Amino acid sequence: MERATIRWMTFACVTGLILLAGCNKAPQQALDDASDAVQSAESKSECAKEKFAAAQRLLDEAKAHSKAGEYDKAERKAKAAERLAKEARETAEANWEDCQKELAEQRAEDRNGRQDDERDRRDQSDRQEQEDLRLRTVHFGYDSAELSEEARDRLQENVEWLRANRDASVVLEGHTDERGSSQYNLALGEQRARAVRQYLSQLGIDTSRLNILSYGEEKPVAHGSTKSAYRQNRRVEFVPKN
């Protein structure tokens, strides 16, 4: 294409646009009417959300067209916005009561939901604390009431719990595995609980908060006659006392 042709076409277009714009002015009336309709629908918007939102969108687009000098498009969209806004208002007024009831329920649910979330968050943090400070069971060797290094470490954690719960008393429940004399085991369970109490006392816990109860071999946590079951059953449990 030749340069002269391009230049001419550009000229013609620009002239045309200027002419077109010059021929129309902004559809101010239509835009004002639409704005009024949207505003008057706004108070009822929550009961005709979609129509109201669509009306508002059309109004915004109309204004944009108007600014851009696209007055035809602006006027058409402004009129559509006005119609939709009026419909929205009518729809909202038609089912106002039902709509409000639903909304009330909705708000109630939302509130509960927030409370649940809140509680969950609180619980979680509580659990976290308990995780940090829980009463741990200590284990023993065969026919022994001696505290191992591991048992002492665990007891240290129980001491933290007892310090954090100053009003609490605990029952130190002594247990044995199933082997041997049930009467001797009753005494052995006591001996284990006593060893724990002595150690806690050395760490500054008042012994009046530490009660001893031996179950001997009578309350196994693990059943069966295996080494693993025996190991689990030779223990002192901390049971908070009410």
Next chain:
Amino acid sequence: MRVTSRTIWLVASTCLAVLMAAAPAVAQQSSTQGASSSSESAETESTDEPRGGSSEAPTTPGSEGIDIDVSGKAKRTLTPMAIPDTLTPAGSNDVAAEVESQLRRSLRLSGFFKILPNDSFFFDPSEEGMGTTDINFQDWFNVGAQALIKSAVRVEGDEVDLDLRLYEVDSGTRVNLDWDGGRAKKGEVAGQVDSFVNAVLKHFTGTTGPFGTRITYVKRDDNGLKQIFTAQMDGSNRRQITDNGAINLLPSWGGDSVYYTSYRDQNPDLWRWNNGEHSKVSSRSGQNSGAAWCDGQVAVTLSMGGQNADIYLIDPTSGKVQKRLTDSWAIDTSPTWSPDCSKLAFVSGRAGSPQIYVMNADGSGVRRLTFEGTYNTSPNWSPKGEEIAFTARDRFNRFDIFLVNLEGDLTRLTQDQGNNETPSFGPNGRYIVFSSDRGGQGNRLWLMTADGEVQEPITPDGSGFTDPDWQH
């Protein structure tokens, strides 16, 4: 001196074990149902050589299928005895079958007789009468019987005429027994048979039998809780005496009462069952357990708030402490009285492991009895006075029953038959009831002669039977 005698015993028993292991009778051990693989059970089959040439094992296909286990060292000769079906001269009745089965079971349990199998009789004993002149003693001699028990039952309504007779086959004579049975109510028949069997035992051994005496024991219930029961020493006539939704343990007789420890009030308290009534005797914080009764005196283990377990004398009904008998840093528990109530044997951990000790009834003169092994518990003093049965853990970590005399000499009563625990002597010291898990059926109660030679289950059904105590 003590070491010397123990050494001799050890050497002797080792030699015996070697000899026995080489004996050809090993094949016979398969006839003993509960017996495990060891040569122990086989040993004594070879010692069982009754007159009459029969060499069958004591259990027979026709019997009730009770396990029998003969083990031990000394020779015990079982007298071959025939107990034909009970006659019913006035027409068949349901009592006869019970009488004949009770006679056979009791006399086998007694450990002195080999009951001949019924199918070894080549004639029909039901055609033979009760009287001396009716009996063809040559026939009974030919089947190998040395003793013959004839029985007849006639039922009239609720009344039963019970005719039980013991004959010596060799001499063809009826033995005049210290038994005056005769007419009884239906519910009393079993008791009459017990006293007849006791009289038979007195005739053969000079000492009356234990039948009809009672034991108490622990049985685990369906909820996993332990409950206290009583029964006759042969396992019959069981009665549950606690049903309180709690753990109950360590029952023992005190006269006609049963003392036991129960957690029903969240502490191991000592309770007393008497004539159907339960009363709390001692409820000090900590354990109140293992009452041992002797002529109105009660020794128990108390720990006074979970402090160290020691042995005390308490009032048998009020539980008031009369005297503290032990005061060591270690566990002292499981007291058992000498028959004259002058001494107590007990368990103490004062040497670093549980061992058997004796002391005077006032707590003085403490002396250690057991030096072998590292876990000796559950002593029970024989009514004969010289020996104490106890549970020992051997070097294979098995629990077995031993005897120790006051010089510290040991006799092993059980071996290679699972775990055997908590022995309790019968009234005349000739039998011991204990718990055993042999046969892989859980803990059951067993009866053995005090020499350990004859051992039979008295609770062949179920499991969870422990801690028997025999009423004296």
